[in-house]
Amino acid sequence: MKTRIYTWAAIALFSTNISFAQTKKPVSTADKKMDTFIKNLMSKMTLDEKIGQLNLLTGGEATTGSVVSTDVETKIKKGQVGGMFSLTTPSRIRKAQEIAVNQTRLKIPIIFGQDVIHGYKTTFPIPLALACTWDMAMIEKTARIAATEASADGLNWTFSPMVDISRDARWGRISEGSGEDTFLGSEIAKAMVKGYQGDDLAKYNTMMACVKHFALYGASEAGRDYNTTDMSLDRMYNEYLPPYKAALDAGAGSIMTSFNDINGVPATANKWLMTDLLRKEWGFKGFVVTDYTAVNELIDHGLGDLQTVSALSLNAGVDMDMVGEGFLTTLKKSVQEGKVKIEKIDQACRLILEAKYKLGLFEDPFRYCNEERAKTEILKPEHLDYARKVATESFVLLKNENNTLPLKKTGTIALIGPLANTGANMPGTWSVNSDLANTKSLLEGMQTAVGSDVKILHGLGSNLIADAKYQERATMFARDIPRDNRPEEVVIAEAVKLAKQADVVVAALGESSEMSGEASSRTDIEIPAIQKRLLQALLKTGKPVVLVLFTGRPLALKWESENVPAILNVWFGGTETANAIPDVLFGVVNPSGKLTTTFPQNVGQLPLYYAHKNTGRPLEEGKWFSKFRSNYLDVSNDPLYPFGYGLSYTTFAYSNLKISKNSFKPGEAIIASVEIKNTGAIEGKEVVQLYIQDLVGSSTRPVKELKGFEKISLKPGESKTVSFKITEEELKFYNTALKFVAEPGDFKVYIGANSRDVMEAKFALTRKFK
Ligand code: BGC
Numbered sequence: 186m187k188t189r190i191y192t193w194a195a196i197a198l199f200s201t202n203i204s205f206a207q208t209k210k211p212v213s214t215a216d217k218k219m220d221t222f223i224k225n226l227m228s229k230m231t232l233d234e235k236i237g238q239l240n241l242l243t244g245g246e247a248t249t250g251s252v253v254s255t256d257v258e259t260k261i262k263k264g265q266v267g268g269m270f271s272l273t274t275p276s277r278i279r280k281a282q283e284i285a286v287n288q289t290r291l292k293i294p295i296i297f298g299q300d301v302i303h304g305y306k307t308t309f310p311i312p313l314a315l316a317c318t319w320d321m322a323m324i325e326k327t328a329r330i331a332a333t334e335a336s337a338d339g340l341n342w343t344f345s346p347m348v349d350i351s352r353d354a355r356w357g358r359i360s361e362g363s364g365e366d367t368f369l370g371s372e373i374a375k376a377m378v379k380g381y382q383g384d385d386l387a388k389y390n391t392m393m394a395c396v397k398h399f400a401l402y403g404a405s406e407a408g409r410d411y412n413t414t415d416m417s418l419d420r421m422y423n424e425y426l427p428p429y430k431a432a433l434d435a436g437a438g439s440i441m442t443s444f445n446d447i448n449g450v451p452a453t454a455n456k457w458l459m460t461d462l463l464r465k466e467w468g469f470k471g472f473v474v475t476d477y478t479a480v481n482e483l484i485d486h487g488l489g490d491l492q493t494v495s496a497l498s499l500n501a502g503v504d505m506d507m508v509g510e511g512f513l514t515t516l517k518k519s520v521q522e523g524k525v526k527i528e529k530i531d532q533a534c535r536l537i538l539e540a541k542y543k544l545g546l547f548e549d550p551f552r553y554c555n556e557e558r559a560k561t562e563i564l565k566p567e568h569l570d571y572a573r574k575v576a577t578e579s580f581v582l583l584k585n586e587n588n589t590l591p592l593k594k595t596g597t598i599a600l601i602g603p604l605a606n607t608g609a610n611m612p613g614t615w616s617v618n619s620d621l622a623n624t625k626s627l628l629e630g631m632q633t634a635v636g637s638d639v640k641i642l643h644g645l646g647s648n649l650i651a652d653a654k655y656q657e658r659a660t661m662f663a664r665d666i667p668r669d670n671r672p673e674e675v676v677i678a679e680a681v682k683l684a685k686q687a688d689v690v691v692a693a694l695g696e697s698s699e700m701s702g703e704a705s706s707r708t709d710i711e712i713p714a715i716q717k718r719l720l721q722a723l724l725k726t727g728k729p730v731v732l733v734l735f736t737g738r739p740l741a742l743k744w745e746s747e748n749v750p751a752i753l754n755v756w757f758g759g760t761e762t763a764n765a766i767p768d769v770l771f772g773v774v775n776p777s778g779k780l781t782t783t784f785p786q787n788v789g790q791l792p793l794y795y796a797h798k799n800t801g802r803p804l805e806e807g808k809w810f811s812k813f814r815s816n817y818l819d820v821s822n823d824p825l826y827p828f829g830y831g832l833s834y835t836t837f838a839y840s841n842l843k844i845s846k847n848s849f850k851p852g853e854a855i856i857a858s859v860e861i862k863n864t865g866a867i868e869g870k871e872v873v874q875l876y877i878q879d880l881v882g883s884s885t886r887p888v889k890e891l892k893g894f895e896k897i898s899l900k901p902g903e904s905k906t907v908s909f910k911i912t913e914e915e916l917k918f919y920n921t922a923l924k925f926v927a928e929p930g931d932f933k934v935y936i937g938a939n940s941r942d943v944m945e946a947k948f949a950l951t952r953k954f955k
Contacts, residue, residue: 219542223535229291232517232527235534237265238293240513241474241505244272244281249703250477252508257281264289265513267505267537268342268474270298273618275554278339286550294550296541298342298395302361302615303327305334307568307760311613311701311737312347314579314756316363317778317831319872319896321376323575328380330568332392335618337558341544342393344441346377348428349398352792354785355408357705360614360737360757362403364781365794365828367424368891371431378435386438387545389552390562396432398443398476400458401425408791409706411444419884422919424796430467438471438540442503444479451486453479454494459502472536474505481509491515496524504533564620569761576758576765578870581778582751582832583742589729589751591772591834592689594638599687600628601646601680601723602694603716604735607666613737613757614702620760627693627733630763634771642687645669646680646723650697651713666697673715677722690723690730691770692749698757701737710741710788717744724748733766739784743825754778772834777870777896779831779939783824790820795828795940796887829874829891829939835865835901839944842936848949851913851927855948858908859936863899870898875909876935876943882928883920889935909936916950 212220227235242254260266261284272278278297286292303309309327318324328345335343350370351359363370374396383391404425405412416425433440442459443452452458453475463469475498483494495511496519506512519525545552582590592598604610608624625633628643635641648669669676684690694716699705711717712734723730731751734740745752753776758765768774785793800815808814809821816822838861845856863869875893879886893909911934916927929952937943 219539222542222547223538226291226293226538227531227535230534232520232530234264234291235530236513236516237263238267238534238537239505239516239530240266240510241268241270241298241507242266243508244269244277250508252478252481254508258284261285261295262288264291264293266295268296268298270342270344271617272297273299273338273340275339275556275559279551279554282550282554293538294541294546296342296393296537296544296546297340297553298344299335299340300345300615300617301331301335301340301343301392302345302347303613304331304572304759305338305618306563306620307334307565307572308612308616308619309572309575309759310579311360311615311757312362313360313364313737313782314758314778315575316369316373316781317581317756318575318578319369319779319894320578321372323578324373325376325380326571327575328377329383330571332381332383333390334563334568336390336392336553337555337562339553339559340392341546341553342395342439343381344395344397345381346374346394346432347397348374348432349401349403349443350425350428351403351782352794353403353408354710354739354782354791355706355708355788356403356405357410357701357707357738358703359403359739359782360701363428365783366781366796366891367427369781369894370428374428374432375435378432378437382436382438386543387548387552389555389558393438393540393544394432395439395441395474396429396437397441398452399429399440399463399473400443400452401447402443402445405445410704414445414447416448418923419919419921422923433467433469433471438543440469440471440473442473442475442479444476444482446486451479451483451488453503454483454488454497454501456501464502472504472533472540473502475503475507475509477507478509480506480511492519492524495519499525499529499533504536572759573761573765573768576761577768577774577776579756579758579778580765580769580776581754581780581830582776583754583784583826584746584749584752585832585834586750588834589689589731590753590770592731592770594635594771596688597640597642597686598631598635599642599644599680599683599690599728600631600693601644601684601690602692602719603645603647603650603666604695604697605643605693606645608763610666610698610735611757611762612759613698616698616759624760625763627763627766630767631691633764634767642683644680644683645676646692646719647716648673648676649715651700652715655713673718677719680719681722681726684723684726684728687728690726690728691733692720692723692730693733693735694720695735695740696737698737707738708788710738712740712742712745720745720749731770733770739780739782741785741787741825743786746825772867775834775867775869777831777833777872779829779872780826781828783828784826786820786823786825789817790822790824793824795824796890798885799888827939827941829872830941831872831939833865833869833871835863835867835869837869837871837899837938838862838864839937842944842946844934844946844948847947848951850951853912855911856908857911857934857936857946858906859944860904860906861897861899862904863901866901868898868900870896871938872896873907874937874939876940877911877915878933878935879916879918879928880931880933882918882930886918889940891940913950
């Protein structure tokens with residue numbers, strides 16, 4: 186394995202012209218000033234004090250592993266803490282910072298982090314849902330609001346954005362990223378970094394971003410969390426690495442290693458990854474932090490004892506050790522024994538001090554501890570209004586037979602299901618700062634929305650969210666899911682009785698928030714059987730049923746798609762979900778969300794993604810099985826709902842696909858345009874998507890790759906022409922020598938409403954091979 190790592194490290198290092206390489210910027214006066222300040226400070230630091238800066242401890246209860254930091258106060262006094270996370274509020278942070286700047290020899294301030302993943306107290310939809318808005322300005326603004334609130338509460342560093350591409354719905358953490366697509370994921374990565382960091386990190390209301398999880402964490406085998414990854418360079422460079430790089434190019438100040446191993450070497454000890462690629466090839470100047478106890482976990486990976494793995498990790502390029510304290514307890518010994526060079530520690534220490542300098546902490550260590558801001562800027566009405574708007578735009582209408590939706594505000598609605606009357610379940614994974622106890626449930630939201638116009642009948646319908654053992658595991662950090670201890674038949678019969686009295690049934694079903702996210706992998710990605718039995722009983726009443734689906738991952742919904750008239754996927758929509766769902770159900774907002782992950786027909790199709798390779802034996806058009814072709818006996822290759830898919834209460838017609846010329850040379854451009862008409866009766870938003878296929882390449886190329894998109898709004902009857910500029914850049918990819926090139930030849934351009942339903946045209950890039 187080692188030989189292999191070095192082989193491809195060598196390829197990466199010695200190939201010239203890799204476009205990942207950065208151009209050197211001239212040193213600015215500000216940089217010189219910082220340099221002088223830090224040189225001066227470091228000249229006074231002892232080895233122990235330098236090692237202390239590399240130590241990150243947790244100060245709160247929100248932990249994601251079995252180890253919890255202890256004796257934090259004593260350690261701060263001894264200069265053994267460089268950063269802390271999961272400690273919030275200006276008063277608590279001030280207290281810790283005061284110890285650091287008043288009671289240590291060199292008065293070095295602490296950096297304070299937190300997992301501010303999709304909003305802070307005002308919580309936005311989970312990242313996978315946020316991506317479905319396809320609205321970069323909106324996504325940036327959610328990060329801006331998150332930074333405003335978090336910095337008002339004392340924080341200056343967030344462990345976000347999570348940019349891991351994932352194509353396996355079994356992996357619970359697919360909920361934390363933007364989905365399966367490299368291009369879209371890169372755009373979102375940039376937007377989030379901009380939102381968090383603004384244009385000046387030292388401002389009181391910005392915070393430093395931490396890109397994670399470097400790298401390839403989303404490709405863990407079999408979708409099992411923390412599992413091994415093993416990937417070709419082709420896939421790595423073309424599909425999985427670009428979002429990390431995009432976030433760093435947007436200025437992200439830090440990056441977090443991932444738990445997984447990559448081709449035999451865990452990321453946290455992977456020199457190729459953190460030094461050769463990250464520093465030398467990409468020119469990253471910020472600092473690298475490990476994930477939670479990831480240094481210690483190298484022992485279980487089988488790389489040696491704590492001293493050995495700590496040295497390995499530092500030597501590979503890690504600067505800061507999260508929670509495990511391996512750096513703190515062993516690095517000095519390793520220096521004495523010649524296993525670690527003092528220069529390595531100096532370098533790590535310098536990068537961490539630089540981050541603190543850029544955040545303005547040396548100038549004012551209490552810059553982010555403003556009680557007044559905490560009172561006025563957190564959960565501001567305009568933040569909540571925005572959260573409601575964002576949530577409505579993240580919902581994806583998967584099916585709407587006979588215009589079952591929008592609902593009319595008359596008659597009787599039966600709101601049934603174990604997820605109908607829980608507020609705490611709404612915000613989803615990583616909502617550690619959300620006020621869960623005061624988050625409204627869908628039942629409350631519906632009641633507020635309809636007032637006395639509609640009678641709402643509510644029943645739980647299911648005595649558990651999933652079978653008992655499952656429920657126990659998935660709700661370990663329980664989120665207030667109501668239970669009913671009576672026999673299942675009784676609970677269902679009660680719900681059926683209510684359904685029969687209603688004009689329409691709204692079934693609030695799916696996953697509880699703890700069924701996705703970290704350490705929440707599933708091999709069965711259907712709605713849990715116990716809830717399906719309820720759904721079947723509700724459908725048998727003959728009443729129209731609307732499935733309001735809560736989920737943190739793509740689910741396999743084949744049966745539902747065939748039997749339920751309307752399905753609105755609401756993911757986990759954040760603080761304002763309870764208001765946002767009725768907005769869409771009653772047509773105050775017309776849904777416009779589009780999937781950023783493929784929904785499979787069944788779990789056996791995974792990993793399933795639109796940008797797959799053609800293979801040497803693709804299926805003939807229009808067929809779903811053919812012997813000796815690449816397919817299955819029992820299910821077609823088609824997704825249930827493709828990437829980019831999502832319905833509206835109106836309809837859009839695409840016509841007139843035009844390209845400005847049939848061929849072009851490097852330096853020139855082609856304009857591809859299409860006309861979109863709102864052919865329905867109400868105003869709506871549509872995400873127009875551009876895909877390109879490289880028909881002939883020196884290596885195999887995906888059947889389609891997203892290269893552009895535009896979200897437009899059209900009034901009934903209105904038409905718009907949307908144009909995309911295609912240059913050589915859009916055609917480039919990493920070839921087998923890892924050169925980023927556009928190869929002359931034929932291409933197809935596809936424009937449409939999703940990755941499946943497209944119009945197409947052909948063009949050529951003309952140029953001789955050199
Ligand atoms: C997760 C990270 C997170 C860290 C700190 C880990 O378990 O993998 O995403 O930032 O905990 O809370």
